[in-house]
Amino acid sequence: MSARLSKCLAALAVSAAMAPAAHALNFVFTNTGSTPMTAQQMAxxxxxxxxxxxKLSDxxxxxxxxSFDSLGSGVLGQASSLLYVKNYADVRNLLSAxxxxxxxxxxxxxxxxxxxLSFWSTQGNGSARFDNDxxxxxxxLLVSAANLKALGVKVNTTADAPDAHLSFSKDLAFSYSRVGGTPGGQHDFITxxxxEIGHALGFTSGVDSxxxxxxxxxxxxxxxxxNQFEESEWFTTxxxxxxxxPGKLDLQVGGSPYFSINGGASAIESFSTGDAHGNGFQASHFGTSHLTLMRPTISAGVSYDAMPADLLAMDAIGWDVATAVPEPASMAMLLAGLGVIGLRAQRRTKG
Structure with missing residues (x-):
């Protein structure tokens, strides 16, 4: 069985914080569910x-x-982030600095x-338009609170008013320890x-909205x-x-978009293109061709961490990657070698 990883964008209140670990980048996890998390879940x-x-040194x-909740069919987890509206020029300057x-x-x-910005976008009637008005x-742009912190912006979040909220399924089977491997009928909770933390850090796309x-x-x-999408901010870092x-910034639903840090000249990894009108997976994910942490599905019985493409995306949106990431010229060859490890038994489930 495989299940789907999902995200949404909102802000929720929290209580009862867990202490952060001693790292430059700290996380304070707060239990907001109706029942306390177990020691295994917390660990x-x-x-x-x-x-x-x-991996990140900010x-x-x-x-x-x-919280642990009843989510959609086959949905393992969701993330909802506090979002701020920022001028594009200001975001560009923050990224440069x-x-x-x-x-x-x-x-x-x-x-x-x-x-x-000028880009290709989907209009309210489903048509495509080059939007440069x-x-x-x-x-x-919409920028998550966590992403703003990575860019050096002071954001007044607390355990009671968090940067994001993570929800995990209380109905699907998780393995909470990697000791001895992940049983075939369970999903690795750490993965x-x-x-979901990756979404909270800013791996999101306004194409989903x-x-x-x-x-x-x-x-x-x-x-x-x-032209109903003209008068609001939709897109993200x-x-x-x-x-x-090359040269085609493409924020349309559907199509064949990919992650690129050199203006589209090099395709590092494909993006998913939309749950309803794209490839059936939320656009706030990489595609399904390669094994990446931010792909939209995970098979039971496997565990893994971020791949080079995941870390490069975090680097591009403003996080400081603490470990070396392969240079873009070698990225395509590296990812091609990853193949579809652990995905043969995967069955797509709608959530």
């Missing part, structure tokens, strides 16, 4: 946080609320000049928790007109690196 959650702390504290590696330098150099969706609102215009407070061809 596995802290192991996932410690993993990210070993000296910030991230507050995460945690934060760059520390050759990959950072390349990513910043690929960013568009000016105060507003400088409206709110061009001039502003799932690392994935467009995908959803195409079918729920009134629920999204939209008119249903072709990660969307700055979503291309479908």
């Amino acid at each position: 596995a959650l802290q192991a996932a946080g410690n993993y990210w702390s070993s 000296p910030v504290t991230i507050y995460l609320g945690v 934060d760059k520390t590696t050759a990959a950072d330098t390349m990513a910043v150099a690929s960013l568009q000049a000016g105060n507003a 400088g409206s709110a969706n061009n001039a502003g 799932v928790a690392e994935h 467009i995908d959803y609102c195409l079918d729920h215009a009134s629920g999204c407070g939209l008119s249903g007109a072709a 990660l969307d700055l690196f979503r291309y479908s061809a």
Whole structure:
């Protein structure tokens, strides 16, 4: 059996914090569920946080609320983040000031000049449009609280008002320890928790909101007109690196987008393209061709951590990666060698 990893965007309140580990990047996990987490659950959650702390060196504290809930069919976990609206030009300047590696330098150099973005997008009637009119969706971005902290912005979150909330299924079988491997009928909780923390850190795409609102215009407070997405901010820091061809920043639902830090000249990893109108998986994920932590599914009986593409994405959106990441020129060959390890028994389940 395989199950789906999912995310959504919102902010929830929390209580009863767990102490952070002693790393430059600290996580404070807060139990928000109706019943206390077990010692095994807490230890596995802290192991996932410690993993990210070993890979990212930003000296910030991230507050995460945690609960175990009944989620959708086959859904192992979800993440909801506190989001801030920031001017695109300000985000570009923050990324520039934060760059520390050759990959950072390349990513910043690929960013568009000016105060507003130009990109291909999906309109309210489902049509495609090259959008360069400088409206709110061009001039502003949605940036998660955790991502802002990585960029050096002071964000007043606390254990009672966290950066994000993580929900895990209380109905599916998890293995909470990697000692002795993961039993075939269970999912490795540490892998799932690392994935959901990745969303909280900023691995999200506004394409998911467009995908959803195409079918729920009134629920999204939209008119249903072709240009209904013009007057609000939709896209995220990660969307700055979503291309479908050299020079083509592509924020459409569907299509064949990929992660690139050199303006689309090199495709590092494919992106998923939308739950409703894309490939059937939320756009806030890599694609399913290779084994990455931020792919949308995980098979039972396997465990793994972030791959080079996952770390490079974190590097590009402003996190300081503490360990060396292969340079972009070698990335495609490296990922090709990963194949589909652990995915043969995978069966897609809708959530």
